[in-house]
Amino acid sequence: MKESRRSFLKIAGVSALGVTAASNAHAIGEYFIPSEQAIKDQKVSTADRWGMVIDTRKLTHELNEKIAKSCHLNHNVPTLENKNHEIKWIWEEHYEHAFTQQPNEFQAEETAHAPILTLCNHCDNPPCVQACPTKATFQREDGIVLMDFHRCIGCRFCMAACPYGSRSFNFRDPRDAMEDGKPTNPEFPTRTKGVVEKCNFCAERLAVGKDPYCVEASEGALVFGDLSDENSEIRKVLKENYTIRRKASLGTGPSVFYIV
Amino acid sequence: MKDKGKIIAGVAIFAALVSFPFWYNTGTAKPAPELILAPEAKAAVTCILPKDQMAKEHMQLLDGWRNSVVREGQRVYVAEDGKKYDMSLSNTCLECHTNKADFCDKCHDYAAVNPYCWDCHVNPKEK
Ligand code: SF4
Numbered sequence: 513m514k515e516s517r518r519s520f521l522k523i524a525g526v527s528a529l530g531v532t533a534a535s536n537a538h539a540i541g542e543y544f545i546p547s548e549q550a551i552k553d554q555k556v557s558t559a560d561r562w563g564m565v566i567d568t569r570k571l572t573h574e575l576n577e578k579i580a581k582s583c584h585l586n587h588n589v590p591t592l593e594n595k596n597h598e599i600k601w602i603w604e605e606h607y608e609h610a611f612t613q614q615p616n617e618f619q620a621e622e623t624a625h626a627p628i629l630t631l632c633n634h635c636d637n638p639p640c641v642q643a644c645p646t647k648a649t650f651q652r653e654d655g656i657v658l659m660d661f662h663r664c665i666g667c668r669f670c671m672a673a674c675p676y677g678s679r680s681f682n683f684r685d686p687r688d689a690m691e692d693g694k695p696t697n698p699e700f701p702t703r704t705k706g707v708v709e710k711c712n713f714c715a716e717r718l719a720v721g722k723d724p725y726c727v728e729a730s731e732g733a734l735v736f737g738d739l740s741d742e743n744s745e746i747r748k749v750l751k752e753n754y755t756i757r758r759k760a761s762l763g764t765g766p767s768v769f770y771i772v
Numbered sequence: 773m774k775d776k777g778k779i780i781a782g783v784a785i786f787a788a789l790v791s792f793p794f795w796y797n798t799g800t801a802k803p804a805p806e807l808i809l810a811p812e813a814k815a816a817v818t819c820i821l822p823k824d825q826m827a828k829e830h831m832q833l834l835d836g837w838r839n840s841v842v843r844e845g846q847r848v849y850v851a852e853d854g855k856k857y858d859m860s861l862s863n864t865c866l867e868c869h870t871n872k873a874d875f876c877d878k879c880h881d882y883a884a885v886n887p888y889c890w891d892c893h894v895n896p897k898e899k
Pocket residue numbers: 631632633634635638639640641657673674675676677678679710764
């Protein structure tokens with residue numbers, strides 16, 4: 513009697529588990545498009561690890577503005593007057609703020625006042641991804657740290673985790689700040705109040721074989737490419753120039769390099 | 773059992789109150805709205821899936837599209853007939869269904885569903 517009760521409980525337990533799992537799988541309800549029905553564009557640019565080199569010697573304040581504008585207009589990033597509500601994907605930063613681990617009170621004039629461009633570093637070991645409880649922030653196979661805005665619950669753990677301040681939070685509906693509530697690029701979505709956002713390395717452009725907007729607008733100051741491909745242009749630039757990364761000692765493995 | 777009468781009256785009142793919305797609304801149900809196809813949609817003749825399936829499953833399909841695009845980076849949908857579509861609500865669906873108010877909203881309002889797609893996704897034809 514004892515034995516059969518025991519085995520009954522076991523079977524009941526396992527079946528309960530099975531039923532719950534099955535019903536949960538259904539509840540999550542992911543409707544997967546069969547793989548032969550979902551493909552990439554023929555023109556797609558692929559890489560094992562996308563990266564960028566920023567030649568700060570070529571940057572000027574005007575060029576930085578132009579680059580940021582091109583990114584922000586095309587990604588419907590609103591311009592908000594209130595600094596606390598500011599949203600930015602790519603922006604200008606003082607040298608000593610961008611490179612806090614290279615403090616030098618006797619820095620060369622030119623370097624100390626160089627207008628540095630900063631953006632998400634698409635870290636190889638991204639702390640923001642580890643912090644995100646919903647997997648709204650995740651790392652793609654090509655190294656891009658991307659956000660699935662649908663899943664973002666606005667907890668801002670990622671903002672606390674990112675050592676670079678690369679992320680902005682939508683304290684208000686971004687459309688309120690747009691002319692007539694209309695986005696500047698109707699082909700790209702806006703975000704909504706309560707989600708975090710940041711640079712996406714122009715994933716939507718790479719998908720059709722184009723370079724990121726910032727690279728296109730940079731007049732050669734920004735080089736974009738596959739860091740894992742020894743023969744790529746970016747690797748050539750990295751081989752020929754001394755580069756530094758922001759707070760590399762933290763172990764985040766930034767994929768954005770600076771020639772200073 | 774001296775309170776039998778009170779209990780029965782109480783139960784009756786309770787049942788009447790609970791079922792109030794049902795009997796109050798009987799017979800006033802509105803017919804499902806007729807969908808109006810935009811000229812662009814008529815010209816295209818076929819949607820990406822048969823009409824009935826779209827009506828029933830477009831939400832799951834869009835959910836699948838979003839996973840495919842955002843998570844897998846696969847942005848092109850190959851329909852049964854081999855035709856390729858960009859998986860995009862704004863840039864593909866609304867290209868044909870240019871009348872969001874008459875096509876999407878009408879039914880969503882009728883069904884009292886409030887999809888938040890439009891909080892972020894743009895209706896390109898919006899004036
Ligand atoms: S720079 Fe910040 S937001 Fe970007 S991947 Fe690194 S930790 Fe994440």
